[in-house]
Every structure is written in C-alpha cells, then in structure tokens.
Amino acid sequence: MSSWLGGLGSGLGQSLGQVGGSLASLTDQISNFTKDMLMEGTEEVEAELPNARRKEIEAIHAILRSENERLKTLCADLEEKHEASELQIKQQSANYRNQLQQKEVEISHLKARQTALQDQVLKLQSAAQAVHSGPGGLPAAPACAYGLGHRAAAFHDDDMDFSDIISSQQEINRLSNEVSRLESEVGHWRHLAQTSKPQGSNSSDQSEICKLQSIIKELKQNRSQEIDDHQHEMSVLQNAHQQKLTEISRRHREELSDYEERIEELEKLLQQGGSGIAPSDHLKIHEMQKTIQDLQTEKVASTKNIEELQDKIKDINKKLSSAESDRDVLRKEQERLHVENRRITEECENLRRECRKLQPDAVRQGRAGTGGEGVPPQGPSLEEEVLKLQQALSDAENEIMRLSILNQDNSLTEDNLKLKMHVEILEKEKSLLSQEKEELQVSLLKLNSEYEVIKSTAARDMDLNSTLHDLRLTLEAKEQELSQSLTEKETLLAELEELDRQNQEATQHMILIKDQLSKQQNEEDSIISKLKKDLNDEKKRVHELEDDKRNMTKELDVQKEKLVQSELALNDLHLAKQKLEVRVEDLVDELNRSQKSNLNMQKENSGLKEHIKQNEEELSRVRDELTQSLNQDSGSDFKDELLKEREAEVRSLKHSLSEIEQLNDNLNKVASDLKMENEKLALACEDVRRQLEDSIAGSNQISLERNTVVEVLNLEKGQLEAELSRAEERRLEEANRYEQMIEELSEARDLSTSASQREQQRLMKLCEEKDFEIAELKKNLEQMDTDRKETKGVLSSSLEEQKKLTQLLSEKDICIKKLKERGSELQEELDKHSQALRKSEILKQTIEEKDRSLGSMKEENNHLKEELERLRDQQSRAAPLAEPKPLDSVTELEAAVLQLNVIKGNLEEEIKHHQKIIEDQNQSRMQLLQSLEEQKKEMDEFRCQHEQMAVTHTQLFLEKDEEIKSLQKTIELIKTQLHEERQDVQTENSDLFQETKVQSLNIENGSEKHDLSKAETERLVKGIKERELEIKLLNEKNISLTKQIDQLSKDEVGKLTQIIQQKDVEIQALHARISSASYTQDVVYLQQQLQAYVMEREQVLAVLSEKTRENSQLKTEYHKMMDIVAAKEAALVKLQDENKKLATRSEGGGQDMFRETVQNLSRIIREKDIEIDALSQKCQTLLTVLQTSGTGSEVGGVNSNQFEELLQERDKLKQQVKKMEEWKQQVMTTVQNMQHESAQLQEELHQLQAQVLVDSDNNSKLQVDYTGLIQSYEQNETKLKSFGQELAQVQLSIGQLCNTKDLLLGKLDIISPQLSSGSLLASQPAESFRTVRPGASSEASQRELEELRKSLQEKDATIKTLQENNHRLSDSIAASSELGRKEHEQTDSEIKQLKEKQEVLQKSLKEKDLLIKAKSDQLLSLNENFTNKVNENELLRQAVTNLKERILILEMDVGKLKEENEKIVETTREKETEYQALQETNMKFSMMLREKEFECHSMKEKALAFEQLLKEKEQGKTGELNQLLNAVKSMQEKTVKFQQERDQVMLALKQKQMENSALQNEVQHLHDKELRLNQELERLRNHLLESEDSYTREALAAEDREAKLRKKVTVLEEKLVSSSNAMENASHQASLQVESLQEQLNVVSKQRDETALQLSVSQEQVKQYAVSLSNLQMVLEHFQQEEKAMYSAELEKHKQLVGEWKKKAENLEGKLLSLQERFDEANAALDSASRLTEQLDLKEEQIEELKKQNELRQEMLDDVQKKLMNLVNSTEGKVDKVLMRNLFIGHFHTPKHQRHEVLRLMGSILGIKREEMEQLLHEDQGGVTKWMTGWLGGGSKSVPNTPLRPSQQSVLNSSFSELFVKFLETESHPSVPPPKLSVHDMKPLDSPGRRKVVANVPESFKDSTEPRSGRRADVNPFLAPRSAAVPLINPAGLGPGGPGHLLLKPISDVLPTFTPLPVSPDNSAGVVLKDLLKQ
DSSP states (O other): OHHHHHHHHHHHHHHHHHHHHHHHHHHHHHHHHHHHHHHHHHHTTTSSOOHHHHHHHHHHHHHHHHHHHHHHHHHHHHHHHHHHHHHHHHHHHHHHHHHHHHHHHHHHHHHHHHHHHHHHHHHHHHHHHOOOOOOSOOOOOHHHHHHHHHHHHHHHHHHSOOOOOHHHHHHHHHHHHHHHHHHHHHHHHHHHHHGGGGGTSSTTTHHHHHHHHHHHHHEEEEEEEEHHHHHHHHHHHHHHHHHHHHHHHHHHHHHHHHHHHHHHHHHHHHHEEEEEEEETTTHHHHHHHHHHHHHHHHHHHHHHHHHHHHHHHHHGGGGGGHHHHHHHHHHHHHHHHHHHHHHHHHHHHHHHHHHHHHHHHHHHHHHHTTTTTOEEEEEEEEHHHHHHHHHHHHHHHEEEHHHHHHHHHGHHHHHHHHHHHHHHHHHHHHHOOOOHHHTHHHHHHHHOOOHHHHHHHHHTTHHHHHHHHHHHHHHHHHHHHHHHHHHHEEEEEHHHHHHHHHHHTTTTHHHHHHHHHHHHHHHHHHHHHHHHHHHHHHHHHHHHHHHHHHHHHHHHHHHHHHHHHHHHHHHHHHHHHHHHHHHHHHHHHHHHHHHHHHHHHHHHHHHHHHHHHHHHHHHHHHHHHHHHHHOOOSHHHHHHHHHHHHHHHHHHHHHHHHHHHHHHHHHHHHHHHHHHHHHHHHHHHHHHHHHHHHHHHHHHHHHHHHHHHHHHHHEEEEEEEEHHHHHHHHHHHHHHHHHHHHEEEEEEHHHOOOOHHHHHHHHHHHHHHEEEHHHHHHHHHHHHHHHHHHHHHHHHEEEEEEEHHHHHHHHHHHHHHHHHHHHHHHHHHHHHHHHHHHHHHHHHHHHHHHHHHHHHHHHHHHHHHHHHHHHHHHHHHHOOOOHHHHHHHHHHHHHHHHHHHHOOOOOOOHHHHHHHHHHHHHHHHHHHHHHHHHHHHHHHHHHHHHHHHOOOHHHHHHHHHHHHHHHHHHHHHHHHHHHHHHHHHHHGGGOOOHHHHHHHHHHHHHHHHHHHHHHHHHHHHHHHHHHHHHHHHHHHHHHHHHHHHHHHHHHHHHHHHHHHHHHHHHHHHHHHHHHHHOOHHHHHHHHHHHHHHHHHHHHHHHHHHHHHHHHHHHHHHHHHHHHHHHHHHHHHHHHHHHHHHHHHHHHHHHHHHHHHHHHHHHHHHHHHHHHHHHHHHHHHHHHHHHHHHHHHHHHOOOOOHHHHHHHHHHHHHHHHHHHHHHHHHHHHHHHHHHHHHHHHHHHHHHHHHHHHHHHHHHHHHHHHHHHHHHHHHHHHHHHHHHHHHHHHHHHHHHHHHHHHHHHHHHHHHHHHHHHHHHHHHHHHHHHHHHHHHHHHHHHHHHHHHHHHHHHHHHHHHHHHHHHHHHHHHHHHHHHHHHHHHHHHHHHHHHHHHHHHHHHHHHHHHHHHHHHHHHHHHHHHHHHHHHHHHHHHHHHHHHHHHHHHHHHHHHHHHHHHHHHHHHHHHEEEEEEEEHHHHHHHHHHHHHHHHHHHHHHHHHHHHHHHHHHHHHHHHHOHHHHHHHHHHHHHHHHHHHHHHHHHHHHHHHHHHHHHHHHHHHHHHHHHHHHHHHHHHHHHHHHHHHHHHHHHHHHHHHHHHHHHHHHHHHHHHHHHHHHHHHHHHHHHHHHHHHHHHHHHHHHHHHHHHHHHHHHHHHHHHHHHHHHHHHHHHHHHHHHHHHHHHHHHHHHHHHHHHHHHHHHHHHHHHHHHHHHHHHHHHHHHHHHHHHHHHHHHHHHHHHHHHHHHHHHHHHHHHHHHHHHHHHHHHHHHHHTOOOOHHHHHHHHHHHHHHSGGGGGGHHHHHHHHHHHHHHHHHHHHHHHHHHHHHHHHHHHHHHTTTSOOOOOOOHHHHSSSOOOHHHHHHHHHEEEESSSSSSOSSSSSSSSHHHHHHHSBBBOSTTHHHHHHOOOOOOOOOOOTTTTTTHHOOOOSSOOOOTTTOOOOSSSOOOOHSOOOOOOOOOOOOOOOOHHHHHHHHOO
16 A cells, blocks of 8 residues: 555656646746847847747747647646546545444454353353352352453543544453453363262262362452452552542643733733823724724734635645646736736835834834723723734734735835836837837838748648748749849839939939938937937836846745745654654553553462462372372272363463463563664654755755756847847848838938828737737636636645545554554464474474383283293193192283283373373464464455555455455365364264274275365465465566656656757757848748747657656556555465465374374273273183182082183183284384374475475576566667667758758858948948947946947948938939949849859759758658657557466466366375275275184184093193193284284285375376476477567667668768868858959949048038037936946845845744744644543533532431441340240240250350359259349330240240241341331442342342352341341442442442351251351
C-alpha cells in the first residue's frame, strides 16, 4: 500500500512539475509579450510597424494555442488520475469498514466462548461439590465470576481513556487469556471429577483425598488473597483518579475565580471611566460607536480575508484545475493593465480613508490604555464592545499590513498624485496615438496588402512544391512590379518635363507656396517632436511603474510561498509532535501495565513455586508408596492413575511457570523495544526537521535558478526583437523616402487634406472594434473566474476526504506497528519453542540409548537363560537318579525369571515415563503451533487487507482467496484425520495380542495418509518457490522498466530543450543576418519559414504529448503489475506458512506413528510377560503335583498316565516360553531396523530437497538472464529513439542550409535596389544604421538622447532634400534638355545592368530550387524511415506482449500438467501402499501358517517323545529319559530359531525391496522434472538468442543509416562552403560597383554645391529654423534633466518606502507566527478545558448520585445498627424463656442416671464453669433440689406452663442427647418472623447480580440454607437466622459497574457470614452434641 501511495505521489508530483513548468513558461512568455507591447511605443516612433506587431502576436498566439492544447491534455490526465484515486479511496474505506466489522465479530465470538467456558467451569465445580460434599469442599466459582465482572468493569472504565482500536485489541488479548485460563481450570476439574468417581469404592485412599482437599483449600486461599490484592490495587487507582479529578476541578475553579476577578476589575474601571465622562464626551462616544461599527465591518472583511488566505494555504494543491483559467487570464493581461490602474486609484482612496479613520482610533487607544471606554448605563455590553474593538483594531492592523504588502506603491498620498498624473498622461497618450495612427494610414494600407499576401503564402507552407511555385510567382510579380516602376518612372519624368514647361512662368508663385509649406512643416515637425518626447517619457514612466509593480508582486508571491511553506512545515511538526505525544503516553501506559503485570506475575511465580515444592514432596511420597505397593499388590492400577494425574498436574504447573517466565521476558523485551522506539522517534523528528530545512533551501535555489533562466530568455528575446525592429525601420525609412518624393509632388499639385480625414475615420472604427474585443474578453474573464471558484470548491471537498483517509491510514499504521511488535514477540516465543524442541530431541536420544540398553539387557537375559538351561542339563547328567535336583534348578530358574521380570517392569515404567514426557512435549508443541498459526493468520489477514487497498483488480484477489480457502479446507481435513487417528490409537490400548493385525493395518493407513500429506507439502513447496522466483523477476522487471521510463522521459525532455535552444540560436543568427537585409521579399520569405517552424514545433509538441501518454500508460501498467505481485506475495506467504505447519505436523505425525508402533510392541511384550508368568505358575503347580506323585509312587502304585500328561504339559509350556522369548528378540530387531530405515529415508529426503533447491536456483538464474535480455532490448529501444532524435537534428541542419540559401538570395536581391536608389538613398541608410546600432545597446537615458539626435538629423535631412529639390528645379529650368538626355542614357545603362543581373539571379535561383527539391526529397525519405522505425518499435512491443501472453499460457499449461502428474503420482502411491499392505498381510498369514505347522510338528514329536518316556519309565530308565528330553528340547529350540531367523530375513528383504522400488519411483519422478526444466531452459535460451540476433541486426542497420546520413551532411556542408565563397566573390564585385557609383555621386554633389550658391535666401531661412531648433533642444535637455532629477528622487523615496514596508512585513510575519502559535495553544487549551469540564460535569453527577446512595445506605446502616444495639442490649444478660422451660421439662422427663448431663448443659448455657457444676453435682440430692427450687422461685413468673407435646411423651424412654437434637431442630425454625427492613431492593449475600431482587425479607432464610461464596466460620446455631436475615450493609446497586471501594462492597466478600449447619442423617446425634460442647 505504501508502495502504491508512493507511486501515486511520484506520478502526481511529476504531473504537477510539468504543469508548473508549463505555467512558468507561459507566464514568462506573456510577461515578455506585455513588455514587448509596451516597448513598441518607444521603438516605433518614426518606423511605422503595425504589420510586424501583428505577425508577432500571431506567432505568440500559435505558441499559446499549442501550449493550451498540451495543458488540456495534462488536465484531462490529472482528472482521470483524480477519479482513479477517488475510486481507490472508496475501496480502501470499504475495506477498513469490513475489517472493523470482522474485529467486532471476533470480539463477540470470544465473549460467547468465554461465557461458555464459564458455564463449563461452573458445571464442573458443581460436580466437584457433589463429590466432595464433606466439610472441606467449597465452591470457587463466585469468586471467579466476581473477578471476571471486575475485570469487565475495568475494561468499561478504560473505554473512556483509550481509542477504539487499542481498546478492542486489549479486549481480544484479555479474552484470549481468560479463555486459556478457563480451559486449564476445566481440565483441572475434569481430573478431579475422574479421580472422584472411583473414590467411593476405595476407602483406603481417603488420606490422599484429604491431602488433595487441603491443597485445594490452600489454592483457594491464595486466590482469595490475590483477589483482595487486586481489589486493593483497584481502590488505590480509583483514589488516584479521584485525586486527579479534584486537582483538575480545583485548577478550573481557580481559573474561573481569576476570570471573575478580572471581569470585576474591568467593571470597576468601566464605572470609574463612566463617572468621569462629561456631557461633552458624548459626542466622542457617538463618534466612537460609529468607528466601532466601521471597525466591525472592517473586522468582518478582515476575517473574510483571513479565511480566504487560509483557503489559499489549503488550496495550493487545488491550483491544478486553475491552469486553464490562468492561461486565458495571462492571454488577456494586456487589457487588464488599464483596469489595474483604475483599481490602484480606488485602493489608494480606500487606504486614505482607512488611514484617516485609524489615526484617531490609534490615538484613542493610546489614551484609553486599560480599555476604560464606555457608557455607565451600558455596563458589561460596552466592555464587550471594547474587547471587540481591540480585536477589530488588531485585525485591521494585520489587514493594513497585508494590504500595504500587496500595494506598497499605493500606500501614500504622493503615490495617489503620481497615479493621477499617470492617468492624465495616458489620456494624452491616447490622443497622441490617434494622431500617429492618422499619420500611419498609408503604411497600414500597404502593409495590409502585404499581410494578405503573407497569409496566402502561409496557408500554402505545408507543401514544399507549392512554396517553390509561389516563390516563382512572386519572382514574376516582382519583375512585373519592376517593369511597372520603370514605366512609372518614365511617366513621372514625362510629367516632370511637362510641369517644368508649365511652371517656368509661375516659378516665383511656386517658391512662395513652398516657403509657406516649409514653415508649416517645420511647425508641425516641432509639435510632433515635442509630442513624441512626451510620449516616450510617459511610456518610460509607465514601464518603470509596471516594473516596480511586477517586482513587488514577485516579492509578494515569494513571501506568500514562504509563508505557506512555513505554515505547512509548522502543521507537519505539530502533527508529528501530537502523534509522538500520543505514542509516548500509550507507551508509558503500557510500561505501567507491564510493571503491574510483572509484579503480579512475580507474586504468582512465588506462590506457584511453593505449590510445586509441595507437589514434588507429595510426589516423592506417592512414589515410595507406589514402589511398596508394586511389590505387595497386583491391584496397583488405581495408584498408577493417581501418579499419572499428579504428574499431569506437575507438568501443567511447570508449563504455567514457563509461560509466566516467557511473559516476563516478553514484557521486558517490550519495555526495551518501547525505549528503542522512543529514541527512533526522536531521531525521526530530527530527520524531519532537517528534511524541512533542506527542502526550503532547495526550493529557494530552484526559484533563483528559474528567475535567472527567465531573465536570460527575456534578454535574448529583447535583443532579437530590437534587431527585427531595426531591420524593419530601415526598410520603412527607404519606403518613406520614396513616398515623400511622390507626396511632395502631389502636394505641390493639389493641397488636399482628405487623406487625414479618412485615416481618422478608420482609426475611430478600429478603436470601436478594440472596445468590443475588450468587452468580450472581460466577459470571458468573469466566466473563467466562476469556473475557477467551482473547481476550488470541488478540490476542497476532495481534500477533506483525503485528510480523513490519511487519518484512517495513520491509525492503521499504528495497528500495523502493534502487529509488528506482536510478530516480534511471537518470533521470540518461536525461538523458545525451538529450544524446547531441541531438548525433546535430546530426550529422544536418551530414550533411544535406553532402548538400546534394554535390548542389550534382554540379550544378556537370554544368555543367562541359556546358561541356566546348560546348568540344568549338567545337573541332570551329574545326578541321573536323584529326582529332587531338577526341582531345585527349576526354583532357581523361577527366582531368576522373577528378578528379570522386576527389572523388565522397572525398565517398562521408565519407558512409559519417557513416552509420557514425549507425548506431553508433543502436545505442548502442537498447542504452540496452533497458537502460532492463529497469530500468523491474523498477521496475514492484516497484510492482505493493507495490500488490498492499492488493488483495482479485485477478481484476482478473490481467486487467490478461494485457492487459499481450499488449501485451508484440506489442512483442516488433514487435522481432523490426524486427530481421529490419535483417538483411535488411544482407544486401542486395551486390545489383545490377536488384534495386532488390525493395528498394523491402521498403521499402514496412517502411513498412506502421511505419504499423501508429504507429497502435497512437496508440491506446495515447489509451487511456492516457483512463484517466489516469478515474483522476484517481475519486481526486477518493474524496477528496470520504471528506471528506463524515467530516463526516457528525462532524455526526451533534455533533447527537446537542446533542440529548442539550437532553434533559438538559429533564430538569433537569422535575425543578425536579416538586420543587414533591407527588402520586403526577404521578410516575406522569413515569415513563411517562421510559420513552418511553428508547425514543426507543434508537431514536436504533439509527439511529446503522445510520449507522455505512453509514459502514463506504462506507469499504470506498472502499478497494476505491482498490485498483482503484491497479491501473489501475500498468497505465497500464506502458502509458505501453511506448508511449514504441514511439514511440522507431518514430522510430528511420523513421530506419533513411530511412538504408536513402539507402544503397541511394548503392550504385546507385557501381554507375553503376563502369559509367561501364568505358565510359570502352572509349571510350579505341576512340579508340586509331580513331587507329591513321586512320593506317592514310592509308597504305593501311582497312575503313569497322569505323570505322562504332566510331563507333556511341562514340555509344551517350555516350548511356548522359548517361542515367546525368540519372538521378543525378533520384535526388538525389527524395531531397530525400522529406526535405521527411517533415518536413512530422512537423509534421502533431505538430499532430494537439496536437489530441488539447486534446480530452483538454476531456474532463477535463467529467469535473471531473461530479464537482462529484456533490459538490453529496452536499451536498444532507447538507442533507436536517440537515432530518431539525431534524424531530427539532421533535419534541422537541412533547414539551416535552406535558411542560409535564402539569406544569400536576399543579399543578391539587396544589390539591385541599392544600385537603383540614388546617392541620397545610399548615404542616408548608412547613417541611420550607424545611429541605430549603438542605440540598441545603451541605456534608457542614452536612448532618449539618441532618439532626439536622430530626429534632428532627420530634420536636417528633410531640409537638405528640400534644398536639393530647389537646386534640381532650378537646374531643370536652366538645362532640362541636357539632364534629360543624360538621365535617359543612365537609365538605359542601368536597365541593361539590371537585366544582366536578373539573368544571373534567375540561374542561381534555378540551381537553388533544384537543391531545395533534393533536400525536400531527402527530408521525405528520412521522415519515411523514421515512421518505419516507429512502426517497427510498435511491432516489437506487440511481439513482446504476445510473448508474455504465450509465457503465461505456457505457465498455465505447465501448472495443469503438474497437477495431473501429481494426481497420477498420488494414485500410483495409493495403489503401491495398498499392494504393500496386501503383501505384508500375506506374509503375516504365511508366517502364521508356518508357525502352526511347526507347532503341529513339534506336538507330534512331543507325543512320540512322551510315548518313549512312558516306555522307559515302565522300564525304570528315568535318567535316559531326561537326557532324551533335553536333546529334543535343544533340537526344537534350534529349529524354531532357524525358522524365525529365516522369516525375519524374508520380511526384511521384502521391506527393502518395497523401499527400493518406492525410492526408484521418486528418483524417476525427479529425473523427469529435471528433464522438463532442462527443456524449458533450452527453449528460453534459444528464444533469447533469437531476440538478441534480431536486436543486433537492427542496431547494425541503424548504425549504417547513421553513417550514410553523416556522409550526406558532410557533402551538404561542402556545398554550403562553395556557395558561400561564390557569394563572397559576388559581394566583392558589388562593393566595387558601389565605389564607382559613389564616385559618380561625388561629381553630382559638386554640381549640387554650385546650385547651392543660388539658394542662399533659402539657406538663411534654414539657419533661422536651425537656431529655433537649437533653442528647442536646449529647452528639451533642461526639461529632461529636471525630469531625471525628479525620477531619481522618487526612486530613492520608493526604495526607502519599500525597505520600511519590508521591515514592517517581516515584523508582522514574526508577530503573525507568534500569534498563530498562541492561538493554536489557546485553542488546544480551550479544547482540553472543554473536555475536562465535560468530564468534571459527568464525574460531579456521578459523585452526587453516589453521595445520595451513600446517604441512603448510611441511614439504613444507622437504623440497622440501632436495632442491633437495641437487640444486643435487650438480649444481654437474659436467657430465652422457651429454651429454659424446655430444658427444665426435659430434665424431669429424662431418666435419672442421665439427668447430670442435662444439668451440665443448662450450666454451660447459663455460663457456669465445669468445676463449679461438678462440685454441685457431687453434692447430695438435697443441694440440687435447693438449687432447683431457688431457680424455680426466681423464674416462675417469666416461664409459662407448656403442656407436653405428643412427641415428647412418646419418646420419654429415648436418650437426652436425641431429645436435645430434636429441640435444636425445632428451635432452628422460628415461629415469629423477624422485623422487616425499610430497604426495597435488597440482594442476597451471594455474588452481586446473581439472584433476583428479594422483596420480602423472610425469603432470605431460605437463601441462608444454601451454600455461600464466603469462607466458612464457626457457626452458632442459635444466631443463624438473624445473621442470615440482617446484613450490615445493603449491597443493592453494586453491579459490575459500581464503585470498587472496600466499604461499598457486600459483606460476603469482606466479612464472614454465618450459615446454619446442615445435619446429615448418617451422622449420629452424639457427634453433633460433641461439636456443640466443644464450641
């Protein structure tokens, strides 16, 4: 998720950066455009250039259009991204809600489980009570229930302090702990119930039961002590909480009192001020109220401004949507400047008003000081108004500062005056411009015609052929124009001749008219020069003001950005600080809890250690008793069971100890981790601060760099525009001179002023059109503003949603951190469990050693038996006649057998012990594994949920989840199967030897299941490894792709910037060359090329936009791939965890199978031992019978048949014994073989796993190679792109060549008009050129001077031209004919020269046209190649995608094939296992058959032997018979041994064969897998080699093309050099011709000088004009100096003001920051105070309720105590009448020999000591009668006569004790009910909330008979009803949520309660009496 968010942020950042860059470029271009628009006025005073301006505007318009389209595409992409992010956010929120619901469901499940377990515990306790119904057994459930309720209450209290997530997690942990505790209690009570069932039968075990009961009592006491400690701790915590609350309330009250005191002081001050106010001050008060109203309105406005500023701070991210509006606004910035001037004036007036208002307010504030302004009748309302006034003043000051920062130039009145001046100047400027427009009419017409021609040519620019055709047409048109100009010249010459002839007569009249005209012209020129100077000055002022304004706005923006950055940084720091504080508080709370839990655990540890010691002592005792009972009794099963239970208890205690130790370790580790995390967080804070500083510094650097770049570009643009303007000025000057010649002649002919009127009308029309355009643009502006506001609202809503989501994400991050901590704890627990596993393995090794020692012992036992048999044989041989000797040997053998049996029993006990330990360890291991699995599942769920946040393709995840569910189902099935197998094994412990076949079959089935589980695990492991490798490769691929995409985007941007720079350089060079050119055709051609370049640039931009789209698509694909990879990783992690679990289970299952086989074998051995014992006993009885029969045979005749039968039985038994021993040995050997074989199989398995790992490593290497090849392919793609860029550069170079060709043509064209223009036209442009060049480089002041000089020079030139015209006219009057002839000759020669030059130029043009065609063909071919390359790239991409799809399909097919193979392998394995089971069963049946045959054979042999023995006995040969018997036995044993060995060998062979076949099958399977992998490897290699070959071929072809292109470029450069040389030669020739023409001009100038003498009168007039001009110059210079001084002074003032305002702004910023900090602190304090007040109110309400309850209960207590005191006072010293009466009557009813007992009882009741009673009784009867009569005399009044009851009369003969017991029984049920209490809702004394509310008090007597939760105390039966009926404190209302104070708890938990003693009918009455007397 974090990765997806990072990707999204990076994408957004890139897009934002692009948008920002485009905006910056736009703003720069538009600012340059405005500058150029304003600079045109200065540069185009004399040069009339509206047409060039239009061209520039159109070029800028085209650029803006292209950028507009690009920004539209960007906006569309951003909108799509925004929608995608909103969808993802919705998905995330839905996922979070689902998670919360799941958690709530889990909590409810755990609660239900807890309640169920509590019910189970209660049931078991009730069962235990039913068993242990003696005086010791007491229930412990209520205490447990109380503890649970208390804990629940604590949890509900904690809900108020912690967040929902933390509390829910704590609740889950607590419930799981309680569940585990309840489960342990359930197990304990089950054990108790099991032990209690056989207790009724065995009375001998009562001592052990008593011990157990005492242990239970001790445990219960410990538990009650712990509960008391817990209650004490709770009370201490509550006290601390109450103290905190009291402290907080005290502080709150103190603060309230302080506020009240302040209010009182302010009121006093108000009253004092009010008393001192005079009636004259009422006017001031009214004024103040008005000012208050004004300030309130200003305050509202300022608050709105503050809110707007905050919105701006928030809406920095929302400025994406305002890109389009900004674009349109920037386009219309020219029109806005005038509107802004008006706004500035209005704002200045507003500021003046505010200053006027605020100055008296400030003075009043200073006077007021403490705020004592107000009217006494208004009181606190005036005080509130004063406070509001102060706040409004501060807000107004802040707003004034802001407005001063925004409008620094407009803060003072001087600025207002200046602005008024500027407005007037602008008005003047308008009028002057209108005049200039009138003058520029003619040039406009011509330029419009040229503009239309340019438009027509620009439309045809797309095709090069059409452009060539147009050029030819233009050439022809130019030739026609030349011919027309020649004809016009001829006509003009003819007209001149006619005019000369006409004007010869009226020359004087013409001279007068010319003088008048010259005077008028001079006057108009002077006026025009003055107006132009004024215009220039005003324009300069406007420029300076605008520059100042721009600088100020830039500074303002920079400061705003800084403010925004600082505020953002502050917010981030505050957020981080708050998070850290919350975290620290949580950690501190956790530390406190862990410390408390540590203390509790230590206490529990100490208690448990003592308990363990006691248990160990009892264990030792029990073991001693067991060892004694083993030797004594056969019925020791019950003790074994007790021992097992004790051992189980010890193990459970040890397990709990280990768990407690682990918890302690975990808590310590958690504390250390928390400390480490605190340190890390501090470091992170420092890092965040450093990063903030670095980012601020970086942003400053970036802004500086951008500013420098913008300035450089502006300078370059200004230079280019200046050069263009110069060239156009020169061209226009020459055109103007031609036109002046014609106009002068036309003015001389007819003095008409109609042209000026027409120009005025046209200008008025143009103005109206402009006004219409301005209105339309304003409407567009308003629409754009509305759109921007709407987009801002939408973005604000999206930002709020994003903030909410970020908060959710932060909360989830905290959850993740907690889960990680839990994961670390679980890992530590895992390490501990692994250590425990190692210990268990060590124990297994020890067990194996013991087994080996057992085997050796058994072998030694067999050897000893053989030796015993040999000794018997020797004895039988030594004493053949003596018969009692074999009996001795038999007894010895039996003694040896008994000893061996004892040893064997001990060893078996040890084996059982070890097996139990192993089983316990396995069980604990399985439990731990299950807990680990659950925790891992939780972790996996959390991870999956976090990864699902970033995933858009939910279907993939659903499929993965289904697969995981299916796997989990299989795992659960395996679990259930394993569980069933274990249960089967446990139930089959009581089977006999005959059921071994069934057991073996079960074992085989288990082995089959385990084989299946192993196969599944192997398959899953392999699949997981393959998926892991795929995921790694995909990750690497994605990383490389992202890097390459970033590099490509960077490279493309860089190369484009380089191309743009190169184009700018070329444009500069072209402008430099154009500056020397001076003809209209050249300009038209350049404009056409410019438009072509604009089109190319648009194409390049379109390509760029396509590339950016491709980038975005690739990024989206990358994100999708990352999502899929994350999902696969999550699924893989789950599968790995489950595989690990399965592997551990399978290992555990294998061990369980092994243990089951060992157990079965041990059981069989035990049964055989029992059979051997039974046979040995039979042998003993037979021997005794034999001995008796032997003695009888000596005395008399004995049955020989009986003797023979006994012998046969003996032989049979011996043979059976031998068979059983041999079978034992065989079983041991098979067990050992099985162990060895299992070890070997495990080793082979490990080897196979290693091979699989090697294969997977090879596969991963191959896939890495494949990724490398893919990277190389992508590098080749980048190379191709670079080649394409080089192609573009080549095209640019071709374009440069074309430009140079055009320049050369332009130079050639320049030569002809230079020749045609006269001497004046040649000299004047040179002068103008010299004057213009230095003017471009100098400063503004120098420009003004130079412009004045230029105007003077132009005036001189006009005067000279007039003089020359006069000279020419005079010369034409004198010698017109001669000049006409000469001119005719000159024109003829010039026409010839021009024609020759035209032919040369046409040839050169044709050559150039051919060159251009060749270049265009080359360009087309290159474009085609480029398009082919692009198509090839697209095809390659499609091929790559197709290959990827094929790979995916192949992977799917491979997976399907693998699944089918695995299914086949499973089926084959199942069949093999079935076949093996059938073979083994066959083998066993064959073995059984052979054994039966052998038994039959042995029986036959025995029958024969016994027949021989009988015969020998009859003959009397006993010795020989014994020898024969021994020989037969030895032979039989040997044959049995041989047969058994043969069978064993056969079985082992078959097992080995089966194992070998299985291993071979596995090896073949692995070989097949290896072959498949190798085939895939080879296929991938071939594919990679093919792709590499294709790439290399393409790269070589691209290099060849590059070489060819470079060769072409070199050829073109050589041609260029040659053409440039030819041009230089031509220019040299032209210069020579120019020099010859200059010589001719010198001759003409001499002639002009001669004619100048004739025009001396006109020269004198000219001198007068020059003097007037010099005067005007002096005045102008003086005026300029004054203006300069004024401007310098104003600039210094402005600078000072700016510095002051900056200082003020900085101070105000500091104040703002401090105020904001204070405001935040105050807000935080107010929030905390509000929370505290709410909590205080709640607590106060609770306290009041509790106080009411306390008062009620205290009143009840007082009543009850009073009644008790009254009762005590009334009953003290009194004796119950009824009791004494019954005693007295009973004394007379008892027999005489028992009356002493009655008297003693009466004495004990009356408090008489035993000794005194004995003295009284020892006295004679008279004494007694006296005592009785005195007693009766004293109490005859009080005791009423009671008649005898029938029961008493009937039982006169019964004993006194029985009667007394009956009396007590009657007394325990009183007839008079006790007084009723005033409490309504009285609860019983049991646990609170358990029973219903008792309305009537007498029902409490019923309750009093029930068993209670309190501890038993000594009971007084006479006080039982009252103590039960009258509790001291009413426990009503003390539910689980009530206060936990000791005084408010019920008596049952604190004080002992008295219950009546139940009398069982079994116990006799005497026992009860004895107990009473003891009391």
